[in-house]
Amino acid sequence: MILFALTLFAATPAAPAADAWTDAFPLAAVASPAGVDDQVGGMAFLPDGRLAVAFHRGEVFLRSPAGDWKQFAEGLHEPLGLLPDGDGALLVMQRPELTRLEDVDGDGRADRYRTVWDGFGMTGNYHEFAFGPARGPDGALYVALNLASSGDGIFPEIRGAWSPIGRASREQMVSGKGFASKLAGRMYSRVPYRGCVMRLPDGGRGPAELFATGFRSPDGLGFDAQGRLLVNDNQGDWRGSSPLHVVTRGSFNGHPASLVWRPGWDRGDPLDLPVAELEAMRSQPAGIFVHGELSNSPTQPAVFPAAWGTLAGQVVFGEMNAARLVRFVGEDVGGVHQGAMIPFLDTKALRNGNHRLAFAPDGALWVGKTHLSWAGHNGLVRIEAPKSLPPLIETVRLKATGFEVRFTRPVDKATLVPALRRFRYKYHVAYGSPKVDEEKLSAAWSLSADGQALTLPLPEIREGFVHEINLKGARSVDGRELLGPVAYYQVIKTK
Amino acid sequence: MPRRLVTPLLLLVAGLASAAEDGKLLYEQNCKACHLPDQMIVGPSLIEITKLYARRPKDFLAWAKQPQRKRTGVIEMPSMAHLGDAALLAIRDHMAQASKGLKEQKPNPADPFLRPARRPEVRRIFLPDAGPAAIAVALPGDLAYAFDAGECRVRSVWRGGFLDDWAYYKGNGKARVVLAGKVIWRTGPEASPPPVKFLGYAVDAAGLPTFEYVRDGATFRETVTADGNRLVRRFAVETTGPVELRLDPATTASAGLRVGDVLRLTPAEAKAFTLTVRLP
Numbered sequence: 001m002i003l004f005a006l007t008l009f010a011a012t013p014a015a016p017a018a019d020a021w022t023d024a025f026p027l028a029a030v031a032s033p034a035g036v037d038d039q040v041g042g043m044a045f046l047p048d049g050r051l052a053v054a055f056h057r058g059e060v061f062l063r064s065p066a067g068d069w070k071q072f073a074e075g076l077h078e079p080l081g082l083l084p085d086g087d088g089a090l091l092v093m094q095r096p097e098l099t100r101l102e103d104v105d106g107d108g109r110a111d112r113y114r115t116v117w118d119g120f121g122m123t124g125n126y127h128e129f130a131f132g133p134a135r136g137p138d139g140a141l142y143v144a145l146n147l148a149s150s151g152d153g154i155f156p157e158i159r160g161a162w163s164p165i166g167r168a169s170r171e172q173m174v175s176g177k178g179f180a181s182k183l184a185g186r187m188y189s190r191v192p193y194r195g196c197v198m199r200l201p202d203g204g205r206g207p208a209e210l211f212a213t214g215f216r217s218p219d220g221l222g223f224d225a226q227g228r229l230l231v232n233d234n235q236g237d238w239r240g241s242s243p244l245h246v247v248t249r250g251s252f253n254g255h256p257a258s259l260v261w262r263p264g265w266d267r268g269d270p271l272d273l274p275v276a277e278l279e280a281m282r283s284q285p286a287g288i289f290v291h292g293e294l295s296n297s298p299t300q301p302a303v304f305p306a307a308w309g310t311l312a313g314q315v316v317f318g319e320m321n322a323a324r325l326v327r328f329v330g331e332d333v334g335g336v337h338q339g340a341m342i343p344f345l346d347t348k349a350l351r352n353g354n355h356r357l358a359f360a361p362d363g364a365l366w367v368g369k370t371h372l373s374w375a376g377h378n379g380l381v382r383i384e385a386p387k388s389l390p391p392l393i394e395t396v397r398l399k400a401t402g403f404e405v406r407f408t409r410p411v412d413k414a415t416l417v418p419a420l421r422r423f424r425y426k427y428h429v430a431y432g433s434p435k436v437d438e439e440k441l442s443a444a445w446s447l448s449a450d451g452q453a454l455t456l457p458l459p460e461i462r463e464g465f466v467h468e469i470n471l472k473g474a475r476s477v478d479g480r481e482l483l484g485p486v487a488y489y490q491v492i493k494t495k
Numbered sequence: 496m497p498r499r500l501v502t503p504l505l506l507l508v509a510g511l512a513s514a515a516e517d518g519k520l521l522y523e524q525n526c527k528a529c530h531l532p533d534q535m536i537v538g539p540s541l542i543e544i545t546k547l548y549a550r551r552p553k554d555f556l557a558w559a560k561q562p563q564r565k566r567t568g569v570i571e572m573p574s575m576a577h578l579g580d581a582a583l584l585a586i587r588d589h590m591a592q593a594s595k596g597l598k599e600q601k602p603n604p605a606d607p608f609l610r611p612a613r614r615p616e617v618r619r620i621f622l623p624d625a626g627p628a629a630i631a632v633a634l635p636g637d638l639a640y641a642f643d644a645g646e647c648r649v650r651s652v653w654r655g656g657f658l659d660d661w662a663y664y665k666g667n668g669k670a671r672v673v674l675a676g677k678v679i680w681r682t683g684p685e686a687s688p689p690p691v692k693f694l695g696y697a698v699d700a701a702g703l704p705t706f707e708y709v710r711d712g713a714t715f716r717e718t719v720t721a722d723g724n725r726l727v728r729r730f731a732v733e734t735t736g737p738v739e740l741r742l743d744p745a746t747t748a749s750a751g752l753r754v755g756d757v758l759r760l761t762p763a764e765a766k767a768f769t770l771t772v773r774l775p
Contacts, residue, residue, distance in 0.1 A: 037608045037664065057608070057664055058619065075630075077619035078668060095668075096619065096628035096644060099695065115695040118644070124627035126669035151571070152669050157626040157684055159645035236573070292524035321528050372667040373536055375528035434577030 040368025042082025121160025121191020195258025214253030240425025240433030307363025334493030353377030410451030518589030
């Protein structure tokens, strides 16, 4: 092999438009409570305007609108979700259970840690995180359970019934070394409901039921403005790029390990099933967080409130690995929900580790950060609701003849150079996927007279493909940069 | 107009250089989650990677495309084969640039949030000698115990400090907690456990917990305190039938009939009784 050096010209990525983003959406760090490891696992506003935050080492604090922190609870095991439950009570999802924190004597501190639901298994594997709860329009609570990881084995003692389905024995899994974890599958489900979304009817009072299977590491669930359950997942095995799923009852959402918990499952090890069969069974993601360019580790969804103008009702997600958030603009096409992912607050000023999102009563977006030793950050950031929206992609709609992109501000036609391509990802056991079947597209585009609607006719739209619409360099007619100028539209159905 | 910069690329095959690769961007998109310039986090630092592969681009490519588990307690890297050789070498080049002149930092040498245990204090965390749904309780004095919320039982008692938990908290939950004391009493998993349901716990003004659970149809409230060399387990049980508990030789009961290692209590006796564990 001959080794030699070459010198190449390489374009650097455009410098982040920190000024333009933060001009439009002023953001500032918020002081954390003193002496607390301020990695945020759960965060929500109470009706009275106080902010409740659950931290990495198990403390829950309440922050008054004036900025005073007061401790409410402590001692929880890796809380990763928090939801107010009336009467000053808080629901917190921690590793071993969903807990209701109650202040019975009214002194401002929880004195009752009531177990709402702990009917799921734990092997002690570090990756068995527990997420949620999200409250559905049906009054039920929804929680999601992470799979275990072959990055480690399991404890000698477990909670819940051990599933014999799998290539490694329980003894091999306890040893946790070498071939045993290889045999386990990269991510595995050997105790009940790992990799599932569970429904707890009647605000957690009813008996738990398995709602959906097929998840890997679903660190983000919530309901959109129309009451759809949105659950995203992290790139990895069976996840070519992080997907967003609109989750329906009984659905299988792609990662096979949890299929063993389907009632009546009699097909043995799901990893032994032909991929084509799994492909036919799975529900397709409504959106794709394009790995590398957009998001490597998406987190909690939140719905923009009225203070955000025409973005109201749209969904925004956190992102752990990059200093940005992601907007999702969905629509119903052919009976399914699908749509476009668009970079948002794509500014280094935000930093990474964007884990939990909550909108304050005044419309401000609060972001809680974590890392848990992976890429990320810590602390809290407050982003003001905009006085007026800067130039943004407002929506992307699939039409019979192509795509229509709407802008929040009239765009200068002379600055538009739409670059289009499509690609998809492999559905396979391997970790991640390259983009495949990648194709550049061209469209005889046109801009509406008001400068706010870009029409991109395409001779063919392909199902199962991400269609990228890149408008980098576009400016509004008043000379401002189009912020977040790329949309990745995942087509499940063309009509 | 994007700024241009010169990126020297070391290439195995000139034909691979068709696309200009930006090592920094590729590193940020694909590697940064687990590799820092000067510190081991999930994977080794860029300093260490650069040292390993300074003169071995082929080995770098081989590793990146087919990684293996090499270090104890460290997760296997996912394959980066899909990036292609040119991109991988651009990343390698960036790693060398980004770590140049830096000195390897010891990761998190001490816990910046270290504090003495409040006594009493409740902490749910992975503990030795218990199931994964474990709860550690520090009692006033020098005793602490593990309550297993999966089995609804006290599992162990230790004397000394509370928990050595920095390794656990600085990571993602993989490292085990070490008890900062000497275990002086423990009980193994039950051979044939009765059906149990954990209901949670209440804490008093001082923070002392009272655990609540259903065991074999009876509702238990259990408060554990320390009394010198004894652990005092105070119970209030609501039941319609008799309650049976298996006791170890170090435990005595304030009520009920003991035959061998089985304590039998009538519903009336079960309303209020204590078990006292003599500790060394």
